[in-house]
Amino acid sequence: MGENKNLNRTFQVDLRGVVDLLSHHLYSSPRVYVRELLQNAVDAVTARRAQDASAPTEIDVAVADGTFTITDSGIGLTEQQVHELLATIGRSSKRDDLGFARHEFLGQFGIGLLSAFLVADEIRVVTRSVAGDPAVEWVGRGDGTYQIGPGSRDAPGTTVTLKTRAGAEQWFEVPTVKELAALYGSMLPFPVTVAGQRVSGDGTPWRADERPSGLRQADLVGYAQDTFGFTPFDVIELDVPEAGLSGVAYVLPFPANPADRGGNRVYLKRMLLAETAEGLLPKWAFFARCVVDTAELRPTASREALYDDSLLDATREALGDQLRGWLVGLARTDSKKLARFLGIHHLGVKALALHDEEMLRLVDLWMPVETNFGRMTLSDFRARYGTIRYTATTDDFRQLAAAAAAQDLALVNGGYAYDTEIIERLPQIDPSLVVTRLDPTDLATTFSALESQEELALRPFLAAAQRAMDPMGCEVVLRSYDPTSLSVLFLIDRAAAFQNELRATRERVDELWAGVLSAFDKPTTDRPQLVLNHRNPLVKRICGLTDPELVRLAVEALYGQALLLGYHPIRPADAQLLNRSFLGLLDQAVPTEDHQ
Numbered sequence: 001m002g003e004n005k006n007l008n009r010t011f012q013v014d015l016r017g018v019v020d021l022l023s024h025h026l027y028s029s030p031r032v033y034v035r036e037l038l039q040n041a042v043d044a045v046t047a048r049r050a051q052d053a054s055a056p057t058e059i060d061v062a063v064a065d066g067t068f069t070i071t072d073s074g075i076g077l078t079e080q081q082v083h084e085l086l087a088t089i090g091r092s093s094k095r096d097d098l099g100f101a102r103h104e105f106l107g108q109f110g111i112g113l114l115s116a117f118l119v120a121d122e123i124r125v126v127t128r129s130v131a132g133d134p135a136v137e138w139v140g141r142g143d144g145t146y147q148i149g150p151g152s153r154d155a156p157g158t159t160v161t162l163k164t165r166a167g168a169e170q171w172f173e174v175p176t177v178k179e180l181a182a183l184y185g186s187m188l189p190f191p192v193t194v195a196g197q198r199v200s201g202d203g204t205p206w207r208a209d210e211r212p213s214g215l216r217q218a219d220l221v222g223y224a225q226d227t228f229g230f231t232p233f234d235v236i237e238l239d240v241p242e243a244g245l246s247g248v249a250y251v252l253p254f255p256a257n258p259a260d261r262g263g264n265r266v267y268l269k270r271m272l273l274a275e276t277a278e279g280l281l282p283k284w285a286f287f288a289r290c291v292v293d294t295a296e297l298r299p300t301a302s303r304e305a306l307y308d309d310s311l312l313d314a315t316r317e318a319l320g321d322q323l324r325g326w327l328v329g330l331a332r333t334d335s336k337k338l339a340r341f342l343g344i345h346h347l348g349v350k351a352l353a354l355h356d357e358e359m360l361r362l363v364d365l366w367m368p369v370e371t372n373f374g375r376m377t378l379s380d381f382r383a384r385y386g387t388i389r390y391t392a393t394t395d396d397f398r399q400l401a402a403a404a405a406a407q408d409l410a411l412v413n414g415g416y417a418y419d420t421e422i423i424e425r426l427p428q429i430d431p432s433l434v435v436t437r438l439d440p441t442d443l444a445t446t447f448s449a450l451e452s453q454e455e456l457a458l459r460p461f462l463a464a465a466q467r468a469m470d471p472m473g474c475e476v477v478l479r480s481y482d483p484t485s486l487s488v489l490f491l492i493d494r495a496a497a498f499q500n501e502l503r504a505t506r507e508r509v510d511e512l513w514a515g516v517l518s519a520f521d522k523p524t525t526d527r528p529q530l531v532l533n534h535r536n537p538l539v540k541r542i543c544g545l546t547d548p549e550l551v552r553l554a555v556e557a558l559y560g561q562a563l564l565l566g567y568h569p570i571r572p573a574d575a576q577l578l579n580r581s582f583l584g585l586l587d588q589a590v591p592t593e594d595h596q
């Protein structure tokens, strides 16, 4: 009895539980049964061809009346192998003595056949080994039992037959099976037929052959049109020998959303792994969609994604280099095409330039930016004006462009996506380069003050104007600057802008929040400035006003105009003030009845 206690026992496997696990947690759809059976047939043919290079390579699929049959002229199995391989879950003939997947085969895990139970209750296999043993028939059932007996078959090879389970009929329709076999197997090296129609055997569309290169290129474009539904902007051939990878990257002819990971079409040893596999290209390469075949990258157990390992990392890097090489080559040889590419994919390229010096150079040389002297590339800009002066927002740019131009100050609008970051990175490629951010208040320091005599004379006006603006929390300044057509500027630096917004919010929220917000309210010396241009004829006339009420109305109107010109937010208090000043000025302008 004591001996019995230590007896080695064998695990019992509840097949129904395993099938349930596969169907609900491993495979995304029952359709994978076509792939798994096709894959077994291909592996069997491959194994036979390894022994006899002249062996037939037929793989035929037939579907009729709810029955699916796949026949191969492969290596077949002896009775002993049937027990060992078909009836033992997790056992595979496709691993070497150390348990590693063998290079020439698609399968490796020893579970693929079970996927047939996703659509059928019974798997019938008739097989005859090339070893010459008699044919065997094996019937495996979803409840975990199987039967084995003599089979009838003359030539070596295997036939697997499935009868549809109630509810799975859709997976046994001829068009569906044909579509699935073509989807997974179109690039297989052997001819596969479904209902007598060939769905594979032509290899990869990018294989090197004797055809003239133009024809090959046209075929590759045709493949993109058929498979992805677009005519590519360009076609880049890919080759990563370490991963046994070859293929093509299609440059999208339309802008792609950087956040949208379209995924790439990946074949593993010529069998489709996924139409939208992730992780193959670097994140920045969203302007390209690839189709590749790889012999070395590994699948996850579901065979629906790439296994994330160091080889995948290295492959991603190598593919990134090849895409980058294409871009840099374009810059050297075809600047018009590059300009068109940048027109479509500027966002992607700019995102790339933040991490990659070569891309940064490309952006510097080729990407036009908005400046107050017209559109030009950053490299042209610095060749002409030296220092790169830029605004961080488009609003700042709009506010300052004209005034800066009038003072010969060249200014780049850094407000578009990534532009500010790119400009700030430029010294990395040219250490002598100076980049400075222009804040609106910096501009005021370049304006000339009035002559002291004149200033003295205008003090009463300035004091009245300041009183009018005190409730708005802004400081009135009188300067002379160009262009003379510009009457007024509202200048606000970043700290003051924040404080202003804080105050505006506090006016709108309830007491509790107002208390919380006031904790952030630091007294700031940098009040926004309302800078009147004394060179402007209208402002000059306003400076001559003596009636304090009229001064107030005019200054309020200038303040409102400055806010609108500079795209500043209009707070409720501003709107009220604008209204009051407009009506006040109207009242002054329209004669009253008494005077008529």
Ligand SMILES: Nc1ncnc2c1ncn2[C@@H]1O[C@H](COP(=O)(O)OP(=O)(O)OP(=O)(O)O)[C@@H](O)[C@H]1O
Pocket: 036, 039, 040, 041, 044, 072, 074, 075, 076, 077, 085, 086, 091, 092, 093, 094, 106, 107, 108, 109, 110, 111, 112, 113, 114, 158
């Ligand atoms: N058509 C076939 N001809 C010859 N042998 C086959 C055939 N189908 C299956 N086998 C044998 O049965 C074994 C188990 O097949 P199964 O599909 O479960 O796993 P696998 O192909 O080895 O690996 P994977 O789970 O990765 O597909 C195979 O390793 C192979 O030896």
